[in-house]
Amino acid sequence: xxxxxxxxxxxxxxxxxxxxxxxxxxxxxxxxxxxxxxxxxxxxxxxxxxxxxxxxxxxxxxxxxxxxxxxxxxxxxxxxxxxxxxxxxxxxxxxxxxxxxxxxxxxxxxxxxxxxxxxxxxxxxxxxxxxxxxxxxxxxxxxxxxxxxxxxxxxxxxxxxxxxxxxxxxxxxxxxxxxxxxxxxxxxxxxxxxxxxxxxxxxxxxxxxxxxxxxxxxxxxxxxxxxxxxxxxxxxxxxxxxxxxxxxxxxxxxxxxxxxxxxxxxxxxxxxxxxxx
Numbered sequence: 001x002x003x004x005x006x007x008x009x010x011x012x013x014x015x016x017x018x019x020x021x022x023x024x025x026x027x028x029x030x031x032x033x034x035x036x037x038x039x040x041x042x043x044x045x046x047x048x049x050x051x052x053x054x055x056x057x058x059x060x061x062x063x064x065x066x067x068x069x070x071x072x073x074x075x076x077x078x079x080x081x082x083x084x085x086x087x088x089x090x091x092x093x094x095x096x097x098x099x100x101x102x103x104x105x106x107x108x109x110x111x112x113x114x115x116x117x118x119x120x121x122x123x124x125x126x127x128x129x130x131x132x133x134x135x136x137x138x139x140x141x142x143x144x145x146x147x148x149x150x151x152x153x154x155x156x157x158x159x160x161x162x163x164x165x166x167x168x169x170x171x172x173x174x175x176x177x178x179x180x181x182x183x184x185x186x187x188x189x190x191x192x193x194x195x196x197x198x199x200x201x202x203x204x205x206x207x208x209x210x211x212x213x214x215x216x217x218x219x220x221x222x223x224x225x226x227x228x229x230x231x232x233x234x235x236x237x238x239x240x241x242x243x244x245x246x247x248x249x250x251x252x253x254x255x256x257x258x259x260x261x262x263x264x265x266x267x268x269x270x271x272x273x274x275x276x277x
Contacts (some may be wrong), residue, residue, distance in 0.1 A: 005030030011090025035061035063117035114197035146195025151188025209266025
């Protein structure tokens with residue numbers, strides 16, 4: 001078993017994920033895994049980094065596929081005895097304004113990956129995170145604006161310091177069901193599937209940090225959610241203000257928090273700054 005530290009970035013063959021891997025290859029003192037659903041695209045991305053003189057390793061990962069998540073889990077357990085840095089970057093977005101896909105379909109597909117897929121990765125991989133490990137869940141400022149678009153009742157639930165993971169899952173499931181019935185606005189939801197999926201990611205991060213405090217207090221693991229900003233990727237388009245490398249700055253900052261840091265933990269950050277939730 002290797003004693004080398006190991007970092008994994010989900011959804012990292014392009015865009016912000018790729019930029020995060022590139023930065024970690026330069027700064028993280030261990031093995032960095034680039035993951036992608038498609039092995040061909042993943043290997044291609046690894047070769048691209050090789051041309052820059054950087055060494056990343058590849059492992060297949062489709063966060064919509066539990067078998068794929070578990071295969072990665074078993075590999076990390078066997079080869080490294082765990083994991084030091086996990087960056088949950090994988091996510092999707094419809095072009096909400098211009099997309100003709102029915103909203104209920106957008107809701108189901110978006111939450112399946114962005115919330116439920118991310119949660120499954122956490123369920124399988126968080127137990128592997130070693131003492132002084134760092135976990136970064138890539139969320140979005142859209143989660144804040146979407147929160148503001150929720151009814152007071154929903155806002156209270158999502159801001160609660162005692163909400164459980166089961167309750168959060170119930171709410172995320174309810175959103176998808178409400179969109180199918182065409183009652184989501186009446187039920188107090190905002191009109192953004194991506195926004196709601198990222199509320200889920202931000203709140204999940206708060207819950208996970210609380211659980212780590214309760215169950216693994218002495219392990220000094222720091223877990224946070226962050227917004228990379230508006231970044232020029234396939235997802236956000238060419239008009240966005242930040243380059244992928246600039247978008248990677250906050251996730252990388254959180255992934256590399258020094259071992260003597262006792263925070264941030266359970267926070268939501270953008271531009272390396274803690275934001276009020």
